[in-house]
Amino acid sequence: MSRISCDAKITFFERFEADILSGAKTITLRDESESHFRVGDRLSVSTFETDRHFCDIQVVRVEELAFDALNQRHAAQENMTLEQLKAVITEIYGEIKTLYLIEYRLL
Numbered sequence: 001m002s003r004i005s006c007d008a009k010i011t012f013f014e015r016f017e018a019d020i021l022s023g024a025k026t027i028t029l030r031d032e033s034e035s036h037f038r039v040g041d042r043l044s045v046s047t048f049e050t051d052r053h054f055c056d057i058q059v060v061r062v063e064e065l066a067f068d069a070l071n072q073r074h075a076a077q078e079n080m081t082l083e084q085l086k087a088v089i090t091e092i093y094g095e096i097k098t099l100y101l102i103e104y105r106l107l
């Protein structure tokens with residue numbers, strides 16, 4: 001299989017793999033340590049747990065977003081309810097005020 005040349009790498013928890021591959025999940029919300037991605041970047045995507053590559057994506061939008069500004073649209077783009085999304089973010093990052101929204105398309 002020929003692989004696309006990528007600029008960088010990002011990982012996702014395995015439980016989100018199916019939603020990403022089906023196109024149901026089109027954004028991810030990260031902390032400052034992953035705020036360096038830029039529009040146009042091609043990212044190699046692997047599972048966080050075992051570093052298994054499962055797709056490549058291209059970044060189409062990056063923006064700072066306050067946790068308190070999360071809304072139903074963000075939740076829909078994550079294929080979750082807003083309550084689920086807030087719980088997932090708090091589980092991963094603890095109490096966090098500033099997030100970075102990364103919107104992507106599958107390559």
Ligand SMILES: CC(=O)Nc1ccn([C@H]2C[C@H](O)[C@@H](CO)O2)c(=O)n1
Pocket residue numbers: 011012013016027028029030048078088089092
């Ligand atoms: C290492 C690490 O932080 N990995 C992450 C962080 C976030 N996600 C997912 C979980 C939610 O769907 C969104 C919002 O944070 O992004 C992830 O899969 N892996």
